[in-house]
Amino acid sequence: xxxxxNRSSHQATEILKAFWQHEVSKPFIAFLGLFIxxxxxxxxxxxxxxxxxxxLQTAPLALLAFGESMIILMGSIDLSPGSTMALAGxxxxxxxxxYKQPLAIAFxxxxxxxxxxxxxxxxxxxxxxxPSFVATLAALVAGRGMVLILTxxxxxxxxxxxxxxxMDIGPLPTMVWLMFFFxxxxxxxxxxxxxxxxxxxxxGNEEAVRxxxxxxxxxxxxxxxxAGCYYAIAGLMMDARLEVAYPWTGWGAELDAIAxxxxxxxxxxxxxxxxxxxxxxxxxxxxxTNVLILMGVNPFYQxxxxxxxxxxxxxxxTRGLRYVK
Amino acid sequence: xxxLGIAKKTLIGIVVAIIIIAVIAGVVASLYLAPAPGKKxxxxxxxxxxxxxxxxxxxxxxxxxxxxxxxxKGIEVELIVYDAKDDPDLQVRxxxxxxxxxVDALLINPVHKEAILPAVRDAVxxxxxxxxxxxxxxxxxxxxxxxxxxxxxxxxxAVKALIEALExxxxxxxxxxxxxxxxPGTTAAEDRKKGFHNVLDPLVKKGxxxxxxxxxxxxxxxxxLEVMESILARTKEIDAVICANDxxxxxxxxxxxxAGLVPGKDIIVVGYDAIPDAVEAVKAGKMxxxxxxxxxxxxxxxxxxxxxxxxxxxxxxxxxxxxxxxxVTKANVGTFSEEVAKPKPLPGAPSE
Numbered sequence: 001x002x003x004x005x006n007r008s009s010h011q012a013t014e015i016l017k018a019f020w021q022h023e024v025s026k027p028f029i030a031f032l033g034l035f036i037x038x039x040x041x042x043x044x045x046x047x048x049x050x051x052x053x054x055x056l057q058t059a060p061l062a063l064l065a066f067g068e069s070m071i072i073l074m075g076s077i078d079l080s081p082g083s084t085m086a087l088a089g090x091x092x093x094x095x096x097x098x099y100k101q102p103l104a105i106a107f108x109x110x111x112x113x114x115x116x117x118x119x120x121x122x123x124x125x126x127x128x129x130x131p132s133f134v135a136t137l138a139a140l141v142a143g144r145g146m147v148l149i150l151t152x153x154x155x156x157x158x159x160x161x162x163x164x165x166x167m168d169i170g171p172l173p174t175m176v177w178l179m180f181f182f183x184x185x186x187x188x189x190x191x192x193x194x195x196x197x198x199x200x201x202x203x204g205n206e207e208a209v210r211x212x213x214x215x216x217x218x219x220x221x222x223x224x225x226x227a228g229c230y231y232a233i234a235g236l237m238m239d240a241r242l243e244v245a246y247p248w249t250g251w252g253a254e255l256d257a258i259a260x261x262x263x264x265x266x267x268x269x270x271x272x273x274x275x276x277x278x279x280x281x282x283x284x285x286x287x288x289t290n291v292l293i294l295m296g297v298n299p300f301y302q303x304x305x306x307x308x309x310x311x312x313x314x315x316x317x318t319r320g321l322r323y324v325k
Numbered sequence: 326x327x328x329l330g331i332a333k334k335t336l337i338g339i340v341v342a343i344i345i346i347a348v349i350a351g352v353v354a355s356l357y358l359a360p361a362p363g364k365k366x367x368x369x370x371x372x373x374x375x376x377x378x379x380x381x382x383x384x385x386x387x388x389x390x391x392x393x394x395x396x397x398k399g400i401e402v403e404l405i406v407y408d409a410k411d412d413p414d415l416q417v418r419x420x421x422x423x424x425x426x427x428v429d430a431l432l433i434n435p436v437h438k439e440a441i442l443p444a445v446r447d448a449v450x451x452x453x454x455x456x457x458x459x460x461x462x463x464x465x466x467x468x469x470x471x472x473x474x475x476x477x478x479x480x481x482x483a484v485k486a487l488i489e490a491l492e493x494x495x496x497x498x499x500x501x502x503x504x505x506x507x508x509p510g511t512t513a514a515e516d517r518k519k520g521f522h523n524v525l526d527p528l529v530k531k532g533x534x535x536x537x538x539x540x541x542x543x544x545x546x547x548x549x550l551e552v553m554e555s556i557l558a559r560t561k562e563i564d565a566v567i568c569a570n571d572x573x574x575x576x577x578x579x580x581x582x583x584a585g586l587v588p589g590k591d592i593i594v595v596g597y598d599a600i601p602d603a604v605e606a607v608k609a610g611k612m613x614x615x616x617x618x619x620x621x622x623x624x625x626x627x628x629x630x631x632x633x634x635x636x637x638x639x640x641x642x643x644x645x646x647x648x649x650x651x652x653v654t655k656a657n658v659g660t661f662s663e664e665v666a667k668p669k670p671l672p673g674a675p676s677e
Contacts, residue, residue, distance in 0.1 A: 042559075044560075045558075049558055049584065050555075053554040053557075053558055053583075056554075056583075144410070148376055148377055152382065153376045153379055153382040154379045154382065154601065155602060157602060238547065241547075241550065242550060244546075244602070246572075247377045248546070248547070293540060293552060293555035294558060299506075299509075299540055299541040
């Protein structure tokens with residue numbers, strides 16, 4: 001009797017240990033903790049409407065965070081997500097409204113532009129050897145400028161048809177399903193493909209990767225391009241949410257994307273972190289803003305509370321590390 | 326090898342010589358070809374806070390219309406437009422750049438009323454005329470005049486329109502109202518906040534109105550949407566939303582529709598600025614009212630004022646030249662734009 005219960009409790013601790021050692025455990029626990037605290041603090045938090053709103057608000061940010069986290073995993077940084085999403089959203093809207101192309105073509109045009117921006121970022125980093133911080137800063141500034149040139153500063157209206165992204169399929173809107181789809185895709189890509197493993201390897205020890213004959217430049221180029229596609233999809237989602245291509249979409253979103261990645265357990269030094277961590281990071285970031293409004297906290301205090309919550313979440317994430325930079 | 330070395334040296338010598346000659350020629354040309362004083366070309370710098378906002382695009386249009394009009398009169402004038410993207414640091418750098426370019430006047434639409442003061446002081450020291458447009462700066466002694474909306478007055482008109490709509494709707498008192506504010510620290514946001522409260526606070530005391538939420542949405546449509554979604558998650562018992570600009574109001578309308586409510590019927594929305602999208606929303610009955618300012622005239626009058634001051638030594642009779650304000654509702658939605666978007670003579674301007 002005693003032996004068996006001993007063994008089962010032993011098994012339980014093994015499972016718990018395995019979970020705790022998994023990279024995604026800490027972001028998940030930070031997420032779960034904040035979720036429970038929010039539910040306790042505000043009765044409105046758990047309502048279906050609020051959960052739906054949260055999912056809708058998280059979806060574009062999660063896509064940005066997935067792209068950003070891949071770049072950070074390589075030990076680089078990407079400052080262009082916000083501008084890229086706005087540019088992709090603008091180009092998709094122009095293709096649809098001004099050139100009267102079908103919706104699918106408009107979406108593809110937007111994604112292609114995102115890929116192009118990512119590709120250029122990749123070229124600047126690998127061929128021109130400009131540090132990613134500077135290269136993508138250029139993309140951040142120039143991308144927003146192009147949005148303003150293309151739109152003339154005026155939102156592009158007439159995007160009702162983009163509602164395919166916000167309409168419900170079953171219990172949830174399309175874009176929320178898309179977010180889940182990309183969470184799974186990102187997990188699969190980074191965990192089970194050679195490309196994904198190389199991304200981690202480059203962040204871990206790029207010199208070793210290059211010495212072993214792997215074309216690290218090509219991997220970087222591909223990853224920046226894919227990240228651009230992710231940002232573009234986020235841009236299409238914002239178009240759908242606002243039913244216009246708003247030129248100021250994603251202004252400042254690069255910081256949210258980086259924060260989501262870090263809250264998701266992706267280390268800024270590269271090479272470490274779970275592919276699905278950024279999803280939890282994005283959700284946590286959205287949740288904090290949401291619950292503070294639900295509680296009616298004075299907007300000025302909201303900023304302070306947000307800062308404190310971020311620090312607490314970050315403390316939880318870095319337990320067990322010997323040092324950080 | 327040796328001949329190659331000599332060829333290389335010669336080539337470098339030629340290149341260096343060309344560069345030196347080009348630099349000297351450039352300096353000489355700039356000294357001798359500079360326009361004679363008196364017939365000098367006028368240069369004005371227009372520093373816009375954010376060209377991503379359609380409102381400021383209209384301001385720029387007005388300034389450009391004035392430049393075109395002056396050019397048609399045979400006056401040589403150039404307008405340099407800067408976009409600060411709502412970043413005070415960037416605006417400071419742009420002011421410094423404009424000073425370096427020795428412009429005749431700075432027409433500033435400040436991002437922040439305090440942050441740019443040191444740079445503006447440098448401009449005044451350099452003898453450059455400073456005019457503020459749409460938003461003023463904190464130190465009023467630095468600029469010759471400010472042209473813009475009396476935002477406190479405009480915000481009072483907006484809330485009065487909202488109250489009028491609530492009375493017409495027959496909704497029971499106390500009316501539950503949500504307020505969305507702009508970027509804290511900007512004159513427009515602070516003045517409109519003051520205007521809203523000037524009218525609402527006495528009504529709150531009387532028990533006619535209850536303010537259920539007061540949030541900041543940074544003058545942005547996407548933030549308006551997200552903030553309003555969260556407010557609606559807290560309570561759907563809301564009678565009206567008043568916003569410090571149209572972008573936030575349009576975001577709020579999007580959120581209201583997303584929550585399955587009807588904007589204009591279940592929740593009455595009032596915006597501010599009368600941007601094209603908002604005018605469409607008023608036509609469609611989704612927005613009850615918006616306040617039309619005259620960004621066009623703010624740009625137009627700033628350029629005209631600068632011209633009169635620099636060329637004719639004009640002294641404006643007052644240092645605040647308010648531009649017209651119109652409440653836009655379904656009743657006048659077709660005609661208001663003519664009232665505010667065409668050139669009008671600058672009040673107190675010298676005769677030609």
